[in-house]
Amino acid sequence: MLQALREKAQGWIAWVIVILIALTFILFWGSGSFLSPDTQSSGSTVATVNGQKIMLQELESRYETLSQQNQSVSKLDSSLIKKQLLDSLIEEKLLIQTSAKLGFRVNPTRIEQIIYESPLFQQDGQFSAEVYRRVLYGMNLNDKAFRSLLTEQLLQQQLFSSLAYTSFVVEPEIDSFVKFYTQKRSFKYTIVHRKDFIDTVSVSDDDIKKYYDENTAQFYTPEKIAVEFVRLNADELKAKFHADDNQLRAYHKENSALFNEPERRLPAHIMIQIPRNAEADLEAKAKEKVQDIQAKLKAGESFDSLASQYSDDTQTKQQGGKLEWIVKGEIGLPELEQAIFTLKKGEVSQAIRTDYGIHIVKLLDVEAEKIHAFETVKDKVLAAMRERWAEDEIVNLADQLANISYDHPDSLLPIADKLGLTIKHTELFDRALGPADQDLNAKAFIEAAFSDYVKNDGNNSDLIKLDDKSYVVLRISESVPAAPKDFASVKDDIKAMLIYEKSNAKTMAQAESLLEAIRSGEHSELLAKQQWTEKSAIGREDTNVDRFLLTSVFDLPRSTDNKAVAELSQLENSDYAVVWLTEILDGTQSDLAVDIPGVQEHLVRQMGELEFKLFGKELNHSAKIKNNYS
Known part of the structure; x- marks a missing residue:
């Protein structure tokens, strides 16, 4: 069991690092120096948890990171998303506070080990200080901030381990799980094909024209723009960095833990x-x-x-x-x-x-602890210093870029001249798809380009954090307004859509007639005319049965009054299946593909996770929480 705990902890830690990089665990360090004035407000507290403040900056940073990683987030209600993120922040604060009260600790040596052994920070199978700095830079974190954040996550993991991995299950619970998991079901089904109804529906030119006139907004070519821009890139700055031997040795001495291996x-x-x-x-x-x-x-x-x-x-x-x-x-x-x-x-x-x-x-x-002499890691030290220098230098240059653009809002030429940057251009693009160049296809870039300040007033954009290594300023070079598509160009598309809707309605009506006949017990000629396929003793993970169909079968309840149990299932191709359950065969331990100890461990893990969630809710209930966000 200790081995299982260690493996779970190791796997969990690996995913913590991935999540830190990919999504929501980037805290307020992740926003750099380019937050909006409102976000930067020092007095803006969105919540307090037992007296510990959660700042708006921290919440906004999480939302910004989530939006950058998942473009669809921008289409959702931002206030709802932020409320959910704040709930997550509150839960984390409670867990960290509780871990501290219970005396859990994280040895700094453990942090060193995680960093040193993580594949995310390795090159050719070995830890690389340059890769480490590059990854952290991509997260907008410095070494100290990352270690602090990782320590908090490990504290939460220790608390989770102390609660979740001490659960147990009894024999009746195992039997119930086995009966459910290895259960098999027999059923029969018939397919009502939509294609059989296509020729039974008709769509006139008047129908098509009427739909076009009533839904003109659906048939517009979107507004398109092209922009010109200048960009700062951290990778391009590295070649300008130089350090002498004394500087390299000093850095190695101050950061020796990055290049050594703990006992x-x-x-x-x-x-x-x-x-x-x-x-x-x-x-x-x-x-x-x-x-x-x-x-x-x-x-x-x-x-x-x-x-x-x-x-x-x-x-x-x-x-x-x-x-x-x-x-x-x-x-x-x-x-x-x-x-x-x-x-x-x-x-x-x-x-x-x-x-x-x-x-x-x-x-x-x-x-024993392995101490790597300076000469053996000199190249890695240089790479790490270069990475850190580029980090700092791009912040300085980005500030200059923002200031010059502010002073000269009507042109990019002064920026290009003073900073030695090249003015580049995009092709026309719309708001939904964005630029064809994926390096530019970021939410912040698109929103800035289509903003009134840039598009209508003709100004340079504010400084945009394009990705984790580059910043841009842009301005409009060409604009093509939205325009309605002519009726002839969309007529065939509208006709196909209307035929689909009408034929789908007839398909569903036919399927519902069959379903009603089954449920009523009237095995009419309607049922007899259908071609039924029978399946016997099918498991819930059978790959030879359509997944939509299989889900419907195992969603059906047991019959309690000897009446037929049936349901409709729409398949991926829009056909409808009428599913008729005929038998339920509960599983036994002999049906398991794994041994009972394996099942027991699985159930213990699930029980532990449930107990941990309930523990979190109890912490939330008993804590002094003030939520100011609305």
């Missing part, structure tokens, strides 16, 4: 599973079992064989209880970690009590 230890354990709240007789039996194992160890029996024979950790017992290499602060179990980092190589611990049970630990091996 690692390889433990094995024997675990007797027993929850802390177990009944006294069960606790006594567990302790007796541990004492028996300790006696056998003292008598000379091997740790490996005893782990294979007695350990309840199914994932490690066949390997003699062997875990994986760990560093301090990694496993979230202070009692166990203390033993692992106190033992000498080859030593065996006394009995250790955790939320999982009672452990006996043996230290198999130790790898």
